[in-house]
Amino acid sequence: MPRLSSLCSPVAVPLLTIACTLILGVRTGSADNEYRQAMAKAVREAANRVLPSVVSIEIIGTAQATAGEVEQDAPTSGVVIDPEGFLLASSIVVQRPSASILAVLPDGSRHAAKVIARDYHRDLVILKIDTDKKLKAIEFPATLDLKIGKTTVAVGRYGGDASPIVSRGVLSGAERLDGVALQTDARVSPAFYGGPLIDLYGQVLGILIPAVASGGAPDPTSWYDSGIAFAIPSDVILKKIERLKSGNDIKPGLIGIASKTKDPYDDGTEISAVRKRSPAEASGIKAGDEVIEVDGRPVRRHQEIKQALGRFDAGDSIRIKLRRDGKEIEIETELADTIPPLQPQRLGILASEQPGETENDETQVFVDDVVPGTVAEGKLEPGDRILKLGDTDVTSIGALRSLLISAEPDTELVLSLTRQENDQTIKITPDSISGPALNEVAKQWADAKPGNWKSEEIKLPDAGNAAAFLAPEPGDGDQSLGLLVLLLNPGQDAPRKIVDEWREAAMAAGVVLCAIAPEDARRWQPKELNAIANFAAAVIKKAPINPTAVAVAAPGAIAGIDAEAADSMALAVAISQSSTFFGVSVSPKTRSPAVRLKENNPSAALQFLLPVSANQELPEWSLAIQRMGYPIVRGGDTTILKLLNWVRLLQAI
Amino acid sequence: MRRLTALLLIVAVTAGSFSDTAKAETPLGKWARDAQQRVVKIYGAGGLKGLEAYQSGFMVSPEGHIATAWSYVLDVEPIVLLDDGRRYESKIVGFEPALELAILKIEVSDVPFFEIEEKLSASWGDPIIAVSNLFNIATGNEPASVMQGTVASVTDLNARRGTFKTPYRGKVLILDLIANNPGAAGGAVIDSRGQLVAMLGKELRDSATGAWLNYAVPANALRQTIGDIIAGRKTTIPDSSTPELARKDSHNPDALGMVMIPDVLEVTPAYIDNVSPDSAAARAALRPDDLILLVNGQRVDSQRTLRSLLRTVDRRDDVELTVQRDTQILPVTLQP
Numbered sequence: 001m002p003r004l005s006s007l008c009s010p011v012a013v014p015l016l017t018i019a020c021t022l023i024l025g026v027r028t029g030s031a032d033n034e035y036r037q038a039m040a041k042a043v044r045e046a047a048n049r050v051l052p053s054v055v056s057i058e059i060i061g062t063a064q065a066t067a068g069e070v071e072q073d074a075p076t077s078g079v080v081i082d083p084e085g086f087l088l089a090s091s092i093v094v095q096r097p098s099a100s101i102l103a104v105l106p107d108g109s110r111h112a113a114k115v116i117a118r119d120y121h122r123d124l125v126i127l128k129i130d131t132d133k134k135l136k137a138i139e140f141p142a143t144l145d146l147k148i149g150k151t152t153v154a155v156g157r158y159g160g161d162a163s164p165i166v167s168r169g170v171l172s173g174a175e176r177l178d179g180v181a182l183q184t185d186a187r188v189s190p191a192f193y194g195g196p197l198i199d200l201y202g203q204v205l206g207i208l209i210p211a212v213a214s215g216g217a218p219d220p221t222s223w224y225d226s227g228i229a230f231a232i233p234s235d236v237i238l239k240k241i242e243r244l245k246s247g248n249d250i251k252p253g254l255i256g257i258a259s260k261t262k263d264p265y266d267d268g269t270e271i272s273a274v275r276k277r278s279p280a281e282a283s284g285i286k287a288g289d290e291v292i293e294v295d296g297r298p299v300r301r302h303q304e305i306k307q308a309l310g311r312f313d314a315g316d317s318i319r320i321k322l323r324r325d326g327k328e329i330e331i332e333t334e335l336a337d338t339i340p341p342l343q344p345q346r347l348g349i350l351a352s353e354q355p356g357e358t359e360n361d362e363t364q365v366f367v368d369d370v371v372p373g374t375v376a377e378g379k380l381e382p383g384d385r386i387l388k389l390g391d392t393d394v395t396s397i398g399a400l401r402s403l404l405i406s407a408e409p410d411t412e413l414v415l416s417l418t419r420q421e422n423d424q425t426i427k428i429t430p431d432s433i434s435g436p437a438l439n440e441v442a443k444q445w446a447d448a449k450p451g452n453w454k455s456e457e458i459k460l461p462d463a464g465n466a467a468a469f470l471a472p473e474p475g476d477g478d479q480s481l482g483l484l485v486l487l488l489n490p491g492q493d494a495p496r497k498i499v500d501e502w503r504e505a506a507m508a509a510g511v512v513l514c515a516i517a518p519e520d521a522r523r524w525q526p527k528e529l530n531a532i533a534n535f536a537a538a539v540i541k542k543a544p545i546n547p548t549a550v551a552v553a554a555p556g557a558i559a560g561i562d563a564e565a566a567d568s569m570a571l572a573v574a575i576s577q578s579s580t581f582f583g584v585s586v587s588p589k590t591r592s593p594a595v596r597l598k599e600n601n602p603s604a605a606l607q608f609l610l611p612v613s614a615n616q617e618l619p620e621w622s623l624a625i626q627r628m629g630y631p632i633v634r635g636g637d638t639t640i641l642k643l644l645n646w647v648r649l650l651q652a653i
Numbered sequence: 654m655r656r657l658t659a660l661l662l663i664v665a666v667t668a669g670s671f672s673d674t675a676k677a678e679t680p681l682g683k684w685a686r687d688a689q690q691r692v693v694k695i696y697g698a699g700g701l702k703g704l705e706a707y708q709s710g711f712m713v714s715p716e717g718h719i720a721t722a723w724s725y726v727l728d729v730e731p732i733v734l735l736d737d738g739r740r741y742e743s744k745i746v747g748f749e750p751a752l753e754l755a756i757l758k759i760e761v762s763d764v765p766f767f768e769i770e771e772k773l774s775a776s777w778g779d780p781i782i783a784v785s786n787l788f789n790i791a792t793g794n795e796p797a798s799v800m801q802g803t804v805a806s807v808t809d810l811n812a813r814r815g816t817f818k819t820p821y822r823g824k825v826l827i828l829d830l831i832a833n834n835p836g837a838a839g840g841a842v843i844d845s846r847g848q849l850v851a852m853l854g855k856e857l858r859d860s861a862t863g864a865w866l867n868y869a870v871p872a873n874a875l876r877q878t879i880g881d882i883i884a885g886r887k888t889t890i891p892d893s894s895t896p897e898l899a900r901k902d903s904h905n906p907d908a909l910g911m912v913m914i915p916d917v918l919e920v921t922p923a924y925i926d927n928v929s930p931d932s933a934a935a936r937a938a939l940r941p942d943d944l945i946l947l948v949n950g951q952r953v954d955s956q957r958t959l960r961s962l963l964r965t966v967d968r969r970d971d972v973e974l975t976v977q978r979d980t981q982i983l984p985v986t987l988q989p
Binding site: 037039069073074160161165187534 | 715777779805809863
């Protein structure tokens with residue numbers, strides 16, 4: 001260490017450069033060599049400070065079902081955090097049930113470890129071993145010097161003899177993964193997970209975890225050895241450790257607000273809806289409030305709110321500053337680990353927006369049509385201007401939709417509206433979207449005469465898929481059409497033929513159709529998830545499609561057709577590309593795909609249509625789907641026309 | 654290294670003169686150049702379908718002995734390209750399957766070479782450079798590619814069940830550097846004294862973690878065998894002076910009970926397809942898919958060689974085989 005710091009000091013630099021010129025010609029150049037040796041020595045000295053506390057963790061007897069390259073029972077590392085035998089490791093060691101977890105101490109002795117508690121938020125786990133051996137606890141500093149670019153060393157143990165292993169890099173970033181992790185460019189291979197990331201002075205910066213950035217890859221180990229690695233910072237670990245040691249799991253903290261903007265990166269922090277029985281509701285946050293600060297941090301977009309909240313756990317209390325009716329207020333709320341799932345509701349209207357009369361006026365929301373057979377029938381009329389839902393001003397269709405998606409089932413709502421220049425209030429109990437599909441479509445659609453519809457092939461520059469779409473010629477007929485993206489099964493390679501076969505129903509329903517064949521004639525591949533959303537975006541530009549009436553389906557959506565690869569792919573597309581798709585329809589026999597299920601988002605809510613009747617049993621995966629707040633619509637004997645009508649009705653509120 | 658470069662660059666800027674940039678350049682050049690001159694490129698006939706027919710090696714004697722990784726690239730007598738572009742046909746003078754080591758010889762004298770130390774001096778954290786012809790990027794007279802990094806770990810990968818799918822057993826260097834790529838096998842790992850410390854291994858996954866390994870076999874583990882082969886104490890070259898016996902007086906694969914895979918290629922590897930019951934091969938517990946590497950210490954590069962080597966052995970004598978079964982290297986004695 002002293003050698004290195006003297007090298008870095010300004011006084012030493014001239015000496016160094018002189019040394020370079022003088023000793024040129026010696027085999028390896030002595031100044032350079034000296035620097036490299038100094039670095040090697042510094043790395044070893046730093047690592048040796050923590051190595052007595054670094055252990056290897058082995059997994060014995062686990063099921064081999066790997067999603068990625070890295071084995072489920074890969075030996076990883078861990079650290080001793082307490083001489084009593086408490087260890088901290090990456091939660092990769094408890095990812096699958098195993099017969100035994102073994103800790104290999106620096107002396108090579110193996111000890112069975114039991115799981116004490118898990119931090120679901122930071123992918124860490126606390127283990128405990130019973131041993132008479134003297135254990136040296138690692139020290140987590142309470143304050144960290146996190147200068148980006150400083151030297152970092154990943155430390156672990158590797159191989160049958162649990163030898164030290166190191167990889168050197170720099171600190172690449174802090175507050176990554178929604179404010180949770182440090183980032184380093186050290187090459188972190190699986191053996192390092194659970195090991196410490198230290199600086200050149202042997203200070204523990206954090207504990208390494210397998211992780212990828214959101215949307216990066218399906219498996220958290222996918223980025224091993226890539227120069228992109230993450231660690232949970234020591235100061236945070238220090239705050240959580242006692243709670244974990246006493247056997248309490250930690251979960252991410254949830255608040256329960258929905259954003260008014262569909263894209264979280266858009267400017268604006270207005271809340272469009274507050275989830276029922278959520279911390280937000282309990283602390284008095286209301287739809288229409290604007291968030292100014294989260295725990296003292298100013299925020300300007302919903303993404304920043306997410307990032308600011310990301311560091312907090314369930315049970316943490318935070319202060320939130322809001323703007324309501326032009327006044328700033330501050331509330332305190334205790335975050336929860338769960339919020340009762342959404343049970344999305346619907347009135348049954350089609351709505352449109354018009355800008356306010358002057359620039360400062362709010363956008364106005366009007367009822368365009370009422371869908372027959374819904375609760376809106378007889379209560380709302382085309383031309384009604386909706387002013388308020390309960391206490392909340394209705395200033396956009398999106399906000400109205402969010403409010404209904406988050407509304408309580410079987411609970412009466414009060415709508416304030418203007419009808420023929422008279423203000424009035426209407427009491428209305430919305431209907432759950434879950435349940436039987438609507439049988440009729442809006443009257444204005446049923447009466448419309450379709451114009452001239454044409455099919456053509458479509459290519460995207462970075463996708464190898466064969467695809468075709470069927471849409472009306474520009475400037476012709478209806479607005480607010482639906483869009484169905486139909487995924488074909490491997491082997492079906494004539495998308496143009498399929499859209500032509502569906503032509504009559506598509507024109508009758510007013511739904512643009514886009515059929516896509518898999519790139520590889522044998523299977524759908526994960527890399528195509530994104531391409532499918534790109535096809536949808538490209539087709540939306542070619543016809544007057546309502547962007548909330550966009551669905552993805554597979555041939556199995558039609559009653560009587562078996563589930564195949566396209567059905568699983570359609571599910572994966574809908575879940576992973578949820579800001580593009582608002583509906584998905586597949587066979588009830590679909591095999592559930594390997595994608596991480598996210599909670600339904602009131603700002604871009606997704607619904608499922610399955611060709612099952614009211615008393616038929618739903619597939620097993622539908623339970624998880626419902627727990628995440630997605631409504632399941634029963635299509636019964638679903639025909640092509642019924643499927644397409646459902647697609648267009650996705651825009652109904 | 655980058656850190657030093659950056660540091661000196663800052664100094665250069667504050668001094669207000671770009672001429673100082675030159676001072677920021679590391680003398681890695683000399684270090685690398687010396688090593689490159691000792692590294693060679695090795696080309697085989699084409700190997701197996703879809704696999705690269707090239708690898709790396711390095712000089713271990715002034716008379717043109719070259720150490721390299723033993724692999725399918727060496728199916729034929731390989732072509733060797735020196736650092737200066739000179740091209741030689743080589744002879745495989747010896748190999749040790751258990752170390753995955755082969756020694757080639759070319760007819761040169763006074764070439765630069767690496768001496769091999771008796772003890773492993775590298776420890777984790779040490780700076781190294783790796784010189785190899787990875788991905789066959791260096792073609793013709795281009796010198797091999799140089800990469801820098803450090804030793805991440807010196808460890809024993811074999812203590813756990815079948816972790817390390819190679820016959821080599823012993824310490825390995827794990828490198829903090831993405832070093833093991835196609836064509837890199839047989840490349841040299843050099844420490845900051847310019848001393849050879851290890852030979853890059855073939856591409857392998859660690860079967861315990863599933864991750865790709867960046868590893869090298871320490872030079873000291875190869876030292877004894879390299880010395881023995883150079884000194885002629887251990888050679889696998891077929892001794893052409895041994896006369897072939899009459900067919901009826903010598904061994905042949907069928908009589909020993911080894912049914913070989915169909916000999917359809919110019920160089921068909923000596924894989925056993927089937928073992929006849931009650932034969933010498935059956936008694937020695939040979940199995941289908943065993944690959945015969947050596948017959949009485951002499952290298953078998955094809956079924957043709959196997960047959961001609963067996964022709965030199967009296968049918969009443971035992972035959973010593975070395976076979977590869979998966980990653981294991983086994984000595985087997987066939988008793989007629």
